[in-house]
Each structure stands twice: as structure tokens, then as C-alpha cells.
Amino acid sequence: MQDFGGLDDVDSSLVHALQISPRASWARIAKVLGLDAVTLARRWNRLTEQGAAWISCYPGLALAVSGHGCLAFIEVDCANGRLLEVADRLTRQPMVSTVEHVTGDRDLLLTVMATDLATLSRWSTTVLGALPGVTARQIHLAGAIYAEGSRWRLRSLSPAQITRLAADQPPRGHRPGPLTLTDLDRRIIVELSADGRAPYTALAERCGASVDTVRRRTRRLLDEGAVHARCEIARPLSKRPVAAVLWAGVPADTVEQAAHSIAGMSDIRLCAGITGRHNLLIIAWVRSVDDIQRLETRVTERVPGIVISDRAVALWPMKLSGHLLDEHGYRLGTVPIDGWNMQRDKAPGSG
Template sequence: MKDSGQLNEADSALVHALQISPRATWSRLASVLDHDAVTLARRWKRLTDRGAAWISCYPGPALAESGQGCLAFVEVDCAGGRVLEVADRLSRQPMVTTVEHVTGDRDLLLTVMRPDLASLSRWVTRSLSSLPGVTASRTHVAGAIYTEGSRWRLRALSADQVARLTERRPPVGRTGGPPTDLDRRIMVALSEDGRAPYTALAETCGTGVDTIRRRTRHLLDAGAVHIRCETARPLSQRPVAAVLWAQVPSGSLEDAARRIAGMPDVRLCAAITGRHNLLVVAWVRSVNDIQRLETRVTAQAPGSTIGDRAVALWPMKLSGHLLDEAGYRRGTIPIDGWSTLDATEDTDAAAALAGQGP
């Protein structure tokens, strides 16, 4: 049953643990959380069945930094009365990872992944612009990503528990060339369920378990993919998502962005092109906290200004997962930045990828 309360102590600890180590075995989690593995697995199933928590996966910034991917934030204006229609079609697009109905001078804010700038241009000019109900759009290409949602934490564990769960990973290196067809299939499969067992991934991707294990670990260690545990926003103690567009003096952008990225409420801090050069997304306790957030952001970046701001009224899709109006997961459209599906096509095929309707 869905409710507007908070996660209990045990569930909060489990979610925090999975935010730190999303693919940890139940036995490893049990050794830290002081619960047996069967109980933890049962608790997780109850949370996922409610749509209260889930684990997503998406291409990491390392791909874009190596010239093998392109991330963009797209503002979309819709004709009167057609916002939900447009949002529904865009939510079914595999390359549109996030769709939010927001306040301010746009109706929708999208996060879009494409292989390169040329394919992004084709999608915006030929697919998005021809979608019935879309009247205008503005595209901001992302540069450096200083923090993103996989680093956000619920803060329910002790420092000792966090230390015990933190994996000693090898330094993130190069992705080792463009992703192969198998790598792409793994990414798509993990975007539906980031905890999918290697046996299930092998069956989905049509290859052996050892190969899947080796390639998945490589993608994770190289930063080519990021896995994160999400919780329904009403259960996060920070139910309001604020979006800030900032202009920071170019000479201090790098240092300021890293300081802003270290703020505990910040979920995304990214350099962008356009009239503003920094995008900040944070989860806060209330709308009243947004002004305080702006004050703290500008304090971290002397000489900066907040040029625009928005509140997410309804996060309809988050990292490939469809959400209801209360913020609970209701389905999945696996992320595929290489997809050639057109936004104006019949999108039932996209829904079928997840085996779930809207």
C-alpha cells in the first residue's frame, strides 16, 4: 500500500545501503545491517512491489567525456491542454531518460541521451519538433557532470556501516573504446533492473554468464554506467525537486561547481551551454527551502547569479522509470540512447520493451 509517510528505520537503512552498493549480495548487506539475508530480500521485494524503491542504471558521464555519448537537457513548450499527451509520448522514448512537468517558462524538462551531437540535432529537429502538441523547445548540451543522482544518499546508516559497505574499487579509467553491441544490450537490460542477476542478464543478452559478468564489471569500473537506488520522493524526507539555472564567472566555474556538488541536497550539478552555464537540481524539504537553497548555492559561487528556477510538479519519468503523480514507480522504459525510435511513431512498441503499460 502506498502512503505519504516515511520509510521505517529498517527500510531506510536498506535503501541507504543499496545506494552505496546497489549490486551487493544479500549476505553482504546482512553482515552490515544486522538482519538476515532472507529478511532483507523480503523487505526489498515489498518496497519494489509498492513502487517505493527501485534500482536504475544509465550510461555514465565517462562515455560523454570520451566522445562516445551526448547528454542534453531540453525545455519543451506545449500547446494548451496537451502537456500530458506530449509527456506521455516522450516518456515512452528510450533515449529520453527523464521527463518532468515543471513550473516557469517551460512545460516539460527532459534529459536526453544520444550518441553524438549530430544525432541529438536530428532528434530535436525532426522528431521532437514534429510531435503534435509541441510548440517550441530549447536545448542545453551538458558539459562536465560534477555530481549526479547515484551519489545522493538517504543518510540512514552510521559512519561505520557506510565504511563497511564502501567498496574498494579500482580507479576509474578509460572506457576502452566505443561500447560494443553487447555492452549496449547490457546497459539497456540493467536500466530496467540494476540488480538483475548475471544469469538473467546473460539470458536477456544472449551470451554466457562469465562474459556478462566480465563486461558488466568493466562497464561499472570504467564509469561507463552508473547504478543507483531510488526511492519515491515523498518517502525521501525531501519531497520537493528544485531546478536552478545559474550563471557563474567562467574563471571560477570549475571550483564553484565542485563546491556546489558537495552540498548534501544537490542531486545534479552540470555545466551546460546557453544563456546559463550551470544547472543545479536539488531535493529539498519544502518550497520555502528553495530560496535558502539559492542563497547557499550563490555563497559557494561568488559573483554568480541565479537566472531562472523551477519546481518539478510531477516527475513523470526518472532515469527510465515511469512514476505516478505521487512519485511511486509504475513501470519502466529501458534506456537506450542509441535507439532510432521516432517520437511521432506508435509508441506501444516502446512500452512493450518493459512489458508494462503506462
């Protein structure tokens, strides 16, 4: 996968277009880009087959706000020589959306999505805590999410093209009424996490419902912020191949103001309020390891008084929003995100 030749101008424009509108039709994208729809579809197939780009889809904060889930970041320490074994088992867990091998005082950083705190507690003790090779774990609950990866852009399109593609996108998190989930909604969310651009006909077949019903429910989930779709690319192709993780603290009465200021920075992939010894978690894609210090300088200039007390570099993003990646960041496959499925760990070969 690492031999992929890179993104040319058409590929870059296509990826940027899908970052703005991940489920837009090829005809619509072709009209904005001034290209042929068949050519764009063929280009996209090439990118996905090479693991260079893909559409992910994951539960949105609107679910947690409505009482349908919770999000946690978990630091995991592993026994010597057991890291790859532990990581492999964790990537197979449907509640674990992201697994990263990172530097610093922890071996792995997980993003875990559960239906509620009780389920998270049960999973962390009976599954994660019982996993052979896990020596310690530290759980940070996420509060407000001020920036997340679906807002990150490749910056290949003109302002006019961006405006045209974004014209019919609903306001993020728009909710005309109370957010409720049906069993069909849950099945759709799980299926979309495997392929965020799956056609409605395929979703209908997999979910056991009519195409019209699935189309209506899917659009509602996206419009209300119950799920977020985003176009990802292999990190080496982003021109920002290094993922930096910062744990920071600000006075409690300034968290929201500080977080919004940080979220406005172009390199930021995640800015979340968290519980624990820090109250902000920041993840950014930067050009090099040296650039991490420059990132910290920019953050402290924007938020005077912020204390960055720990930092790490993601050496290998093994799983990202449900998609399995090789050591170079190219997609290998998927384990659908399913916060309703507290799968017990099974040793290899145990059936």
C-alpha cells in the same frame, strides 16, 4: 501508491546500503547491517512491488568523454491542453531518460541521451519538433557533470557501516585503458537501465551471452564509469519531496571551482556545466517550497558572484532515469534507456 506506510529503520538502512553498493549481495549487506539476508531480500521485494524503491542504471559521463554519446537538457513548451499527451509520448522515447513537468517559462524539462550531436539534432527536429502539441524547445548541451544522483544518500547508516560497504567499491570513473563498447556492452547497458540489480543469469539470457562473459563485461562497465547504478526511492519517502531546478551563471574562468563547491552540498542531486544563456544547471531535493530560497542563499554564500537567473519546481517527475513514475513519485514501470535507438514517434493506435 501514495498510501505506502513509509520507511521504517530497517527499510531506511537497506536503501542507504543499496545507494552505496547497488549490486551488493544480500549476504554482504546483511553482514554489515547485522540482519538476516532473507529478511532483507523480502523487504526489498516489498519496496519494489510497491514502487517505493528501485535500482536504476544509466550511461555514465565516461561514455561521452570517450566519444560514445552526448547528454542534453531540453526545455519544451506545449500547446494548451496538450501537455499530458506530449509528455506521455516523450516518456516512451528510449533516448529520453527523464521527463519532468515543471513550473516557470517551460512546461517540460527533458534529459536526453544520444550517441552524438548529429543524432541529437536529427531526433530533436524529426521526432521532438514534429510532435503534435510541441510549440517550442530549447536545447542545453551538458559538459562536465560535477554531481549526479547516484551520490545522493538517505543518511541512515553509521560512518563505520558506510566505510565497510564502500570498501571494495572501485574509484568512480576508474579506467585501466581506453573505453570501447561492443554490441554486447550496449545490450547490457539497455537491460541494466530496466533493472539495475538484474542477476547476471537474467542478463545473460536477455543478452544472448554466457553468464561469465556478462558478469565480466558488466563489472567492467560499472568500474570504468560507463554506467552508473543507483538506488532510488519515491520522493515523498526521502523527507525532501520538493525538487528545485536552478539555472545559474558564473564567470567562465570560475565554472569548475564554483561547480565543485556546489556539488559538495548535501541536497544537490545534479550540478552540470551547460551551454546557452546559463552555464550551470543545479537540481536539489529540499524539504519544502519555502526551502528553495534557503537553498539559493546557501549557494550564493558558497559561490559569491553567482547569478541565479531562473528557477523551477518539478511538479511531477513523470520519468526518472528510464523509470515511469506516478504523480506522487512512485514507480509504475520502465522504458529502458537506449541512446542508440532513435525511435520515431507513433500516434496511439498506429501500431
